[in-house]
Amino acid sequence: MIILPGALTAGTTDRLADRIDFWGGVDAGYVYASGHPSWTESSGGKLRYTNGHAALRGFGELRGRLTDTLSLTIAAEVGRDSTPQESGITQAYLAWNPIPRSSIRHRFRVGAFYPQLSLEHTQPGWTNRHTLSGSALATWIAEELRTFGLEWRGSTRLSALGTHHNLALSVSAFTNNDPTGSLLAWRGWSLHDRQSTLRDRLPLATLPLNRPGEVFAPQAPFTAPFREVDNRLGYAATAQYRYRSDSIFQVGYYDNRGDPTALEDGQYAWNTRFAHVGVELPFAEDWVFVSQWLRGSTSMGPVFGGRNAVDAQIETRFALLGLTTQRGNAAIRVDQFDVDDRDQLVADNNNERGRALTLFYRHRLTDNTSLVFEYLNVRTERPIWEFNNLDPVETESQVQLRAQFRF
Amino acid sequence: MNLSRLLAGVLSVAICPVAASATIDVLVVDALGQPIPEVVVFTRDSDQSAAAPEPVVLDQIDRRFEPHILVIEKGTAVSFPNSDAVAHHVYSFSKPNDFALPLYKGTVPDPVRFEHEGIVTIGCNIHDDMLAYVVVVDSSSFAKTDQDGHASLDLPATGSESAVTAWSPRFRGNKGYRTQNLPAGETQLVIQIKKKLRPPHTQGTGSSTPY
Numbered sequence: 001m002i003i004l005p006g007a008l009t010a011g012t013t014d015r016l017a018d019r020i021d022f023w024g025g026v027d028a029g030y031v032y033a034s035g036h037p038s039w040t041e042s043s044g045g046k047l048r049y050t051n052g053h054a055a056l057r058g059f060g061e062l063r064g065r066l067t068d069t070l071s072l073t074i075a076a077e078v079g080r081d082s083t084p085q086e087s088g089i090t091q092a093y094l095a096w097n098p099i100p101r102s103s104i105r106h107r108f109r110v111g112a113f114y115p116q117l118s119l120e121h122t123q124p125g126w127t128n129r130h131t132l133s134g135s136a137l138a139t140w141i142a143e144e145l146r147t148f149g150l151e152w153r154g155s156t157r158l159s160a161l162g163t164h165h166n167l168a169l170s171v172s173a174f175t176n177n178d179p180t181g182s183l184l185a186w187r188g189w190s191l192h193d194r195q196s197t198l199r200d201r202l203p204l205a206t207l208p209l210n211r212p213g214e215v216f217a218p219q220a221p222f223t224a225p226f227r228e229v230d231n232r233l234g235y236a237a238t239a240q241y242r243y244r245s246d247s248i249f250q251v252g253y254y255d256n257r258g259d260p261t262a263l264e265d266g267q268y269a270w271n272t273r274f275a276h277v278g279v280e281l282p283f284a285e286d287w288v289f290v291s292q293w294l295r296g297s298t299s300m301g302p303v304f305g306g307r308n309a310v311d312a313q314i315e316t317r318f319a320l321l322g323l324t325t326q327r328g329n330a331a332i333r334v335d336q337f338d339v340d341d342r343d344q345l346v347a348d349n350n351n352e353r354g355r356a357l358t359l360f361y362r363h364r365l366t367d368n369t370s371l372v373f374e375y376l377n378v379r380t381e382r383p384i385w386e387f388n389n390l391d392p393v394e395t396e397s398q399v400q401l402r403a404q405f406r407f
Numbered sequence: 408m409n410l411s412r413l414l415a416g417v418l419s420v421a422i423c424p425v426a427a428s429a430t431i432d433v434l435v436v437d438a439l440g441q442p443i444p445e446v447v448v449f450t451r452d453s454d455q456s457a458a459a460p461e462p463v464v465l466d467q468i469d470r471r472f473e474p475h476i477l478v479i480e481k482g483t484a485v486s487f488p489n490s491d492a493v494a495h496h497v498y499s500f501s502k503p504n505d506f507a508l509p510l511y512k513g514t515v516p517d518p519v520r521f522e523h524e525g526i527v528t529i530g531c532n533i534h535d536d537m538l539a540y541v542v543v544v545d546s547s548s549f550a551k552t553d554q555d556g557h558a559s560l561d562l563p564a565t566g567s568e569s570a571v572t573a574w575s576p577r578f579r580g581n582k583g584y585r586t587q588n589l590p591a592g593e594t595q596l597v598i599q600i601k602k603k604l605r606p607p608h609t610q611g612t613g614s615s616t617p618y
Binding site: 015018019021065068069097099100101102103105155163164244246 | 496509
């Protein structure tokens with residue numbers, strides 16, 4: 001093979017602008033909501049906004065190619081809710097994609113980034129492809145999961161020529177996910193479009209055993225999801241099979257290997273581990289079916305009665321049907337979520353059971369401008385809500401209207 | 408240049424196409440008789456080009472290689488312009504035709520000359536779903552079937568039977584090749600692929616396409 005003389009220099013992108021990609025967008029709109037006040041206001045509600053709130057989202061993702069195979073990506077969010085740090089950096093990482101020398105492609109990432117998990121959030125800025133509010137599963141990933149560490153991904157077509165079977169395996173080791181799981185035990189699942197920033201603090205409602213003088217009194221009134229507490233590495237692995245480029249079957253496992261007895265600066269380490277399965281099936285040209293399921297446990301505190309002080313089984317699943325039309329896209333999604341409290345501390349009742357329905361329609365006005373409608377209905381049974389003088393069974397509804405600009 | 412050589416050259420140019428070549432029609436169909444488009448057909452029984460083959464273009468448009476399948480004569484230089492607003496990073500690991508261009512957009516790198524027969528799988532190191540095949544043949548007689556499964560091949564009128572080879576990434580087994588003989592004097596050949604075809608590749612449509 002001969003590359004003609006000069007090929008290695010003549011075609012190089014020397015201009016800085018050619019080495020930088022930027023994706024960004026602004027959403028502005030209005031929220032009508034009913035039900036408990038939002039968890040973002042230190043209450044119990046499952047949604048991000050309370051009635052009459054202006055919804056605002058800005059995001060940007062910048063990717064600079066430092067060399068032909070090494071890139072730096074930084075993603076940031078601008079939001080407006082009742083939390084102190086809703087705006088900031090959400091991902092920052094280096095990626096190295098060496099030129100493949102065989103049919104196996106390798107990718108290495110180091111920094112802070114999303115694990116390969118959500119099948120909904122595939123757009124720049126980890127934006128949801130189908131709806132505004134993520135499923136309960138993806139919402140939790142946005143809240144409490146980020147890989148702070150190193151990831152290797154190997155992918156290959158399963159045989160040399162023409163085949164449509166693709167296999168990819170990602171393996172990562174990470175730190176800074178120790179409080180991960182505390183939200184699910186102490187607040188429960190949630191559905192919204194908020195992404196935790198890298199130094200975020202998420203408010204917790206007052207709970208019986210978190211008050212002064214009680215067993216979990218050291219817990220701050222917020223969780224800082226990306227703190228390192230126990231100096232132990234966590235790990236995660238995901239295997240993804242793709243048929244052609246659009247049918248996906250995915251399985252994975254995550255374990256933050258938290259030391260349940262570790263505590264630092266008002267943040268406990270939680271031992272959170274789960275398995276997940278996902279499927280994405282396009283059909284009949286314009287339709288797609290997406291479903292994901294996650295099941296695992298989170299635990300914290302010394303062991304007594306055979307269980308950690310807090311020990312909960314966590315489970316959620318959703319099924320989504322999406323339709324792409326000439327002028328936009330529509331989706332309907334059903335979520336189920338569960339927290340099953342298995343520990344001996346009756347006063348710290350973390351049981352929860354709920355389901356949600358999401359209806360979404362986006363009408364594209366121009367290539368960069370859309371109008372979006374989303375209806376979200378969440379029905380939850382959460383007995384501990386009575387402690388906060390909230391109805392223990394609540395149906396929350398939300399309508400969002402937004403104008404979206406992308407650039 | 409002396410006069411006799413000049414005369415010989417003029418005569419050969421004038422006479423060859425008339426005396427020594429025939430056009431045949433190749434039809435490629437599946438097991439049910441349905442036409443298969445985008446199949447490379449070629450024959451080894453051709454006159455070798457005297458001059459170096461003309462350079463050809465394999466473009467990148469909307470994160471797809473265009474064309475998806477390109478057939479060239481050995482020694483042809485292929486240019487890889489980038490018609491997208493995003494940078495591409497074109498490479499192939501198909502030895503001995505492997506190569507890598509630098510990351511680029513806006514500019515056109517110097518063409519790549521393919522000196523070895525075979526299938527060259529082309530990818531983009533940034534967009535995993537982009538895929539093209541460059542089929543390098545040791546022949547100047549090659550074509551690709553149209554939507555109706557037809558292709559025209561120019562053959563030298565040898566008076567004996569010719570072997571016609573078809574190739575597609577959709578053919579299972581034998582590395583995608585099928586060879587069939589065309590009896591002497593025939594001008595039509597139907598190649599039927601008995602095994603079930605793989606579905607055609609769709610570039611860059613998957614949700615996994617990195618933006």
